[in-house]
Amino acid sequence: MPLLLGEPEALGYGEMQRQIGQIIHGEPWETWYVPKALARTGAWIEEEVLDEDSFIKPWMVDIADDHYALDITRARTVLDWKPKRSLRETLPKMIEALKADPVGWYRVNKLNVSTVAGREEATGGSGMHDAHGKKAMQEHMARMAKMRLHMLWVHLLVIALGVWLLTSPFQLALFNPEIAGNVARDVTQERGLWAPELRNAITGWNEIACGLLLILFGSLALKPKFNWAQWGTTVVGLWLLFAPLFFWTPSAAAYANDTIIGALAIAFSVLVPMMPGMSHEGMMDESEIPPGWTYSPSSWLQRLPIIALGLFGFFIARYLAAYQLGHIGHVWEPFFSGGGTKNGTEFIITSDVSRAWPIADAGLGATSYMIEVLMGAMGSSKRWRTMPWMVTFFFILVVPLGGVSIFFIIIQPIMIGTYCTLCLIAAFAMLVMIPLTVDEVVAMGQYMLRSHRAGRPLIRTFLQGGPDAGGKPDDRASLDEPLRKQAEAAVWGVTLPWTLIASSVLGAWLMFSRLVFGAEGAVADSDHLVGAMIITVAVIAMAEVARPLRFLNVLLGLWLIATPWMLSGATAGAAWNDVICGLLVIALSLPRGTRSNERYGSWDRYVF
Structure with a gap:
């Protein structure tokens, strides 16, 4: 004699989904209804075309609105049986268990843990208020003080860079009116610029002013209470990267000098020493791999290819900028011809499109590449959570600005009528950098979302970083690994379908x-x-x-x-x-x- 055992009240899929949404979000959860044919097609595409292991199968769509009410009268009469629980009453408890421990809930129910790993609210830093936490903080601060003493040499080196820059105009003869060459004078006439002698003199006075500022900020940074001076050095370094372009510096030596000193000033202010303003709790947290991830997108092996491509692009762009500034009279071009006596590359970088920029656009590209290199080298393998602001600006440099640069190179034959070999090579390098960068941005965005859900101040976390519960140390990406494994680690997260x-x-x-x-x-x-x-x-x-x-x-x-x-x-x-x-x-x-x-x-x- 068959007996039906179950719950006599049938809770439909629609009602159950509304209740789950209400319990999870605390407000009505809107459900969108689509025709069965469309839902069935979508489920088929997800499984067969997109190769997704989806829970919803096409055959489930046909029975989604079936009603499964049970008549348990016979079980009550014969066995005196009735259900002890109901789904309607138990559902809130099930959802509360899910919200309390998403990872554990998914693991117990044999679901894909990686889909919720990292969504639980971070609790890092809460232990700082107990005795053990206070002791750990004291030990950390002692290590930071000791590290600072060992890094005083970088500030002394910044002072030395200032002295070098202060004396450079006299060594490079920037105040000598006879130093400008004929090529620089041709650029002056074509662009309608100030006289080369005046631009050289302005460059010289700028180097003297920047040298004095580097000496000042380097001296102040020797004192812990003036650690903000490191940012002053960084600003001076950034200006030195741009200054030769704004002044249309006729001196190739001055351009190279300012670029090198500017890059070194940035490196020895916030790259080699500890960057001021970082969260101490974030630095104490040793986790490098984001929750739910299998690798750190900020590891050195992940960043080295980006740095190498940035340097490659920098050398190409600086070479083109030297022609635009009048430092050299010819640019190598093996394939494409231009107008008049110019080859394709020369024709493009002196075209009306290029002249629309108030500064040498190739020089602007070189400066962008150099900043990308410096930002790529900043921070540790934890920087996706210790330096969110830096990851964001690095993303802006590489992706949106890189996309604009690639677009302008794409339209060269349409608007100008020829190609530039070196421009195409640089564009390819920029394009390859983008897929190598986006995973770090995703990890940073996930961290910011978890921090916001945990109630941390959004702006402070963005600027200073912080800890992250659920992360773990990275024991995969090591520079001690064989070269083959290092090469594989450099492109984790990128595949070539x-x-x-x-x-x-x-x-x-x-x-x-x-x-x-x-x-x-x-x-x-x-x-x-x-x-x-x-x-x-x-x-x-x-x-x-x-x-x-x-x-x-x-x-x-x-x-x-x-x-x-x-x-x-x-x-x-x-x-x-x-x-x-x-x-x-x-x-x-x-x-x-x-x-x-x-x-x-x-x-x-x-x-x-």
């Missing part, structure tokens, strides 16, 4: 397809621009935390399909080429592609 590689190849083909199919006008320019954008999106999406960005290429693929009928200048071959490339780009952008075994805490849900 064949779909994204193929998208990049299609983008490159589009950039040069006009030469094959004879496209002209708007269609040819569109193919070049869209091809470069496809490459950019595909390369950035190689970072697993940025993998969803590949869907932007779906929009670009749709544009390619519509291009032959919307723009002029397409031949029959070019039209078919755009349609086929558009369809291929769309197809290649749907699958997620290869994913590594690395995990990114609560961000794992966005790696689809």
